[in-house]
Amino acid sequence: MLRRGGATNEPLAVRLAPGMLAALRDGAVPLAPGATDRADADTLEVAVVVPQFRRGSGGHKTIADLVRGLEGLGHRLSLWVVDEEGRHGGASDADLRSQFHEFFGAMRADVARLHPAALSDRPVDVVVATGWQTVPAVLRLRGARSRAYLVQDHEPEFYATSVEREWAAWTYRQGLHAICASPWLASIVREEYGGSASSFDLGVDHDAYRTQAVHRREDLVLFYARAVTPRRAVPLGVLALEELHRRRPSVEIAHFGEARPLDVPYPARELGVLDPEGLAHAYNSASVGLVLSLTNPSLVPTEMLACGLPVVDLATPSMRATFGDDGPIALAPVDPVAIADAIETLLDDLLARAERTRDGLTLAAERSWAAASRQVETGLRDAMRGS
DSSP: OOOOOSOOOSOOOOOOOTTHHHHHHHOOOOOOSOHHHHTTOSSOEEEEEEEOOOTTOHHHHHHHHHHHHHHHTTOEEEEEEEOTTOTTTTOOHHHHHHHHHHHHOOOSSEEEEOOTTTTTTSOBSEEEEOSGGGHHHHHTOOSBSOEEEEEOSOGGGGSSSSHHHHHHHHHTTSSOEEEESSHHHHHHHHHHHOOOEEEOOOOOOTTTSSOOSSOOOSSEEEEEOOTTOGGGOHHHHHHHHHHHHHHOTTSEEEEESOSSOOOOSSOOEEOOSOOHHHHHHHHHHOSEEEOOOSSSOOSHHHHHHHTTOOEEEEOOHHHHHHHOTTSSSEEEOSOHHHHHHHHHHHHHOHHHHHHHHHHHHHHHHTOOHHHHHHHHHHHHHHHHHTO
């Protein structure tokens, strides 16, 4: 007789991307006709399929900013939520819409839970997947003339060896035109997966992130310490700041981006998860910002630059391709001592800091969500022409 061992807790949920089995077994459903004919239409009907969301999600904030930008260009959008985690439980569509707008800002687009017949009464020109978990459902969704894939990062790198890693890679091979949040990402989709891809530059909300008439300290390092996100390399940053504190115990270190305080081997001020107003004030008050990007750059470095804050990040392929080796961001090797050296150089060299500030403001001024939305619009039309 077989006996069950261990505690008798609730069953462990196995997370499955909705539509995955049908997509693997049967492939994509046929597209509706007419995409090429409507590729140059003044007003596009666009359905955006998003994963479950929570307050503070940078990926969803980017989606919301792009939706607002596309609406500003005259297009009609709708948002559809795929909740493979069950995070939203029994929330109604009205609840989802209210929460999404509360977390990420108001927009005209409706927000509703995705279901197989979502587009049957409202055919769209293009349906857009926005995370690997949404791709199977998008492939199985009827009522779209074309499909596209808003790619904000190389998601296979989010996982250790696992089927999730394999499935994330699989999504790039499904024939969806990828609209990527950097030229680096677009090159990966083309070169590693053989897909079609275009790119856009992440924007900056210049109403929120700009220089302010506040005192900027000479001895404050601000660290984006989002420890729940492994690609932000928080352990590496902690070692770098431990070394900086050993050298310069008088320099104050502040963490932000994490709801819980971090247990670290140096004194640190915990700012928690800040709203845009709080972030902008912090960026205008610090001497140096530290953000570590192991995959695609986050929104944070450019928002820091827009506030006149010099930034240290990693000399990874994504950062070098996006900002350049001699660009406004000081890029350091993936080594804590080298990172501490880069921070110390900016603290010591007022001229170098001023040059980084000037170059950063120039670059940030060129980045806007209006410009990003126009680039995404071009990508949507490319997806329609290729269908």
